[in-house]
Amino acid sequence: MSLENEKLLELYRKMLLVRAIEQTHGKLLQEGKIQLMSHFGTGQEAVAIGVAGPLRQEDILFGTHRGVGEYIGKGMTAKDIWLEYLGKKTGLCKGKGTLHLCDRKVNIPGLVSSLGSDFSYAVGTALSAKMSKTDQVTLYFVGEGTCNQADAHPSMCMAALWKLPVVFAVCTNQFCEFAYMDEHYPTEDVAIRAAGYGMPYDIVDGQDIETTYKVTEKAIEHARNGKGPYLVEYKTFRMALHHSGDPGEYVKSEDLEKWGKRDPIDLCQKKLQDRGILTGERDQELRKAVQTEVDSAVEEAFSGPDPTVDDLFEDVYAQKEVI
Amino acid sequence: MAKTISFLQAINEAMAEEMRRDSSVFVLGEDVRIGPFGQTAGLVKEFGEERVLNTPIAENAITGVAMGAAMNGGRPVLELMFCDFTMLAMDQICNHLGQWRYITGNQYAVPITIRTAVGAGFRMAYGHSQCLESQLLQAPGLILVEPSTPHDAKGLLKSAIRSDDPVVFFEHKKLILGGVEGEAPEEEYTIPFGEAVIRKEGKDVTVVAFGFMVYEALNAAQELAQEDIDIEVIDPRTIVPLDQDTIFESVEKTGRLVTVEEGRIRGGLGAEMAALACGDYFSLLKAPVQRIAAPMVPIPGSPVLEDLYLPNKDSIVRAVKRTL
Numbered sequence: 001m002s003l004e005n006e007k008l009l010e011l012y013r014k015m016l017l018v019r020a021i022e023q024t025h026g027k028l029l030q031e032g033k034i035q036l037m038s039h040f041g042t043g044q045e046a047v048a049i050g051v052a053g054p055l056r057q058e059d060i061l062f063g064t065h066r067g068v069g070e071y072i073g074k075g076m077t078a079k080d081i082w083l084e085y086l087g088k089k090t091g092l093c094k095g096k097g098t099l100h101l102c103d104r105k106v107n108i109p110g111l112v113s114s115l116g117s118d119f120s121y122a123v124g125t126a127l128s129a130k131m132s133k134t135d136q137v138t139l140y141f142v143g144e145g146t147c148n149q150a151d152a153h154p155s156m157c158m159a160a161l162w163k164l165p166v167v168f169a170v171c172t173n174q175f176c177e178f179a180y181m182d183e184h185y186p187t188e189d190v191a192i193r194a195a196g197y198g199m200p201y202d203i204v205d206g207q208d209i210e211t212t213y214k215v216t217e218k219a220i221e222h223a224r225n226g227k228g229p230y231l232v233e234y235k236t237f238r239m240a241l242h243h244s245g246d247p248g249e250y251v252k253s254e255d256l257e258k259w260g261k262r263d264p265i266d267l268c269q270k271k272l273q274d275r276g277i278l279t280g281e282r283d284q285e286l287r288k289a290v291q292t293e294v295d296s297a298v299e300e301a302f303s304g305p306d307p308t309v310d311d312l313f314e315d316v317y318a319q320k321e322v323i
Numbered sequence: 324m325a326k327t328i329s330f331l332q333a334i335n336e337a338m339a340e341e342m343r344r345d346s347s348v349f350v351l352g353e354d355v356r357i358g359p360f361g362q363t364a365g366l367v368k369e370f371g372e373e374r375v376l377n378t379p380i381a382e383n384a385i386t387g388v389a390m391g392a393a394m395n396g397g398r399p400v401l402e403l404m405f406c407d408f409t410m411l412a413m414d415q416i417c418n419h420l421g422q423w424r425y426i427t428g429n430q431y432a433v434p435i436t437i438r439t440a441v442g443a444g445f446r447m448a449y450g451h452s453q454c455l456e457s458q459l460l461q462a463p464g465l466i467l468v469e470p471s472t473p474h475d476a477k478g479l480l481k482s483a484i485r486s487d488d489p490v491v492f493f494e495h496k497k498l499i500l501g502g503v504e505g506e507a508p509e510e511e512y513t514i515p516f517g518e519a520v521i522r523k524e525g526k527d528v529t530v531v532a533f534g535f536m537v538y539e540a541l542n543a544a545q546e547l548a549q550e551d552i553d554i555e556v557i558d559p560r561t562i563v564p565l566d567q568d569t570i571f572e573s574v575e576k577t578g579r580l581v582t583v584e585e586g587r588i589r590g591g592l593g594a595e596m597a598a599l600a601c602g603d604y605f606s607l608l609k610a611p612v613q614r615i616a617a618p619m620v621p622i623p624g625s626p627v628l629e630d631l632y633l634p635n636k637d638s639i640v641r642a643v644k645r646t647l
Contacts, residue, residue: 060395092428092430093426093428095428096427097428100427102426102427102428102430104430109391110423110426110427110430113418114414114419117383117387117414117418118391120386121391121394123391124388124391124392124394124395125391125392125394125395127391128391128392128393128395128396131397132397136395138391151383151384153381154384154385155384155387155388157379158379158384158385314429315424315425316425316463317464317466317488318432318486
């Protein structure tokens with residue numbers, strides 16, 4: 001399962017960018033410069049970037065609250081993310097969504113707070129694509145914790161029943177909020193539920209970007225070719241805590257040690273170096289460039305315009321006077 | 324040219340006409356190919372199974388499916404069979420539906436119409452009889468429509484389907500199933516939101532009644548006329564937006580306000596109107612506002628108890644007299 005050199009390098013760069021955005025977010029929080037809470041996806045970058053990678057611009061992505069991986073993977077920029085994160089008028093959601101990232105240009109329709117409410121939106125966008133006879137695919141990216149929401153069931157049922165072009169990409173990071181997955185699940189895998197709907201599924205390593213990319217690509221093509229939904233479960237590990245205020249006493253140090261040895265960025269870096277695509281020097285340049293990109297995005301966002309009282313009442317309805 | 328149509332026909336024709344006009348309009352819901360109350364009956368024959376989609380029994384998820392389709396260019400008309408069942412979809416309706424446009428900075432609109440049947444009188448007890456319109460008053464971004472005549476049902480439903488805002492459209496079971504008929508133009512028409520109709524002019528007391536309660540108010544008007552009490556009956560037709568101008572111009576004339584709804588009294592439509600009256604329009608009032616609504620009890624199935632539970636002509640007559 002190997003990717004072309006350029007593709008692999010591009011995915012590597014995106015993983016670096018994701019980590020840099022999240023580390024910078026953490027630093028700003030620590031320094032007390034921002035209040036915006038965080039749910040980082042450290043250690044899961046190969047899943048997020050791998051699932052979004054094979055999507056076309058016109059395909060639809062519903063992402064998660066954890067990290068910015070899939071948003072960067074689908075084509076959002078660090079600049080747009082930070083303008084919105086800081087609640088600026090020039091953010092894509094005009095500062096009203098902040099963590100609820102949405103970017104119509106790259107077909108990301110938004111992020112809910114009550115996790116799993118959007119399970120059915122992905123079925124709806126796929127239904128609409130099928131009705132209008134386009135070959136657009138919807139990818140629903142979700143954590144295993146959210147797969148216990150009630151709507152997971154009818155959503156997967158309808159997707160299979162109506163043979164819709166949707167891929168359910170389940171990122172199993174071993175944690176459901178503040179608890180290990182085995183406190184929420186009687187089984188080791190989530191994906192086996194797909195069998196109940198007659199939906200094909202795969203369970204794969206989530207640390208290797210080539211695996212996550214290739215398997216997702218196959219699932220997307222399956223959906224695009226009118227064969228119906230597909231579910232892929234990616235096994236990874238949340239190296240970050242649930243959110244920025246989580247003391248994290250429940251996380252076993254031996255797990256951090258074990259999974260830390262299979263960091264997705266380190267694994268990809270080694271592959272690139274082994275294949276002679278990346279030298280140590282080039283790697284340093286790349287990392288520096290990525291950090292500069294993030295720093296200037298943050299700087300620009302801090303100096304961006306704040307919304308005003310008029311904005312408070314804008315966009316509730318198509319016509320303002322209804323309020 | 325006018326023709327006579329039933330309330331049921333009005334709903335059915337509105338959907339059929341909009342489906343003919345706009346290929347992105349489609350109908351979905353539980354058993355819509357049959358039409359449990361008949362509103363969607365026959366649509367599948369003309370428009371096919373793809374545009375008249377039977378769904379599994381999963382109100383919150385099918386509401387989400389409609390929303391997703393609307394985010395991607397569709398214009399769904401979703402039937403949630405009983406208003407009581409909209410409570411199963413409250414996450415979608417109150418947390419997301421009306422807020423999506425705002426929270427995405429106007430990048431995504433969610434133009435869906437949710438049709439749902441309200442109302443008691445069929446001895447079905449607590450879970451198939453409620454009027455829960457006021458539950459949705461707290462959710463921003465929604466349009467709430469409740470017609471009382473076939474004419475309005477058709478024109479307002481067509482406006483709802485064309486609206487770029489999400490609309491919840493309440494259909495009273497006594498109007499759907501009771502064979503209520505009325506005149507409607509043969510030709511194409513729509514009715515804008517936020518325009519109340521004065522069903523009966525009067526000078527003594529303003530009675531604002533929603534949905535089926537308009538008929539109870541008109542009956543009360545007849546009875547009161549025998550005692551030389553002349554009430555004005557206003558049918559707001561849309562709950563949000565509410566035509567405050569028409570209502571309070573009337574109150575300016577009468578100085579007295581009675582609100583009538585079939586839903587329960589606490590935090591109800593009348594409570595909202597009374598709050599408006601006591602705030603912005605307090606100087607117009609010559610008497611305390613009277614609210615007629617159902618009591619804060621579950622709806623009992625016994626015919627005797629259900630009739631006692633429901634607001635009616637008699638309770639309206641008594642309320643009007645209290646203001647004089």
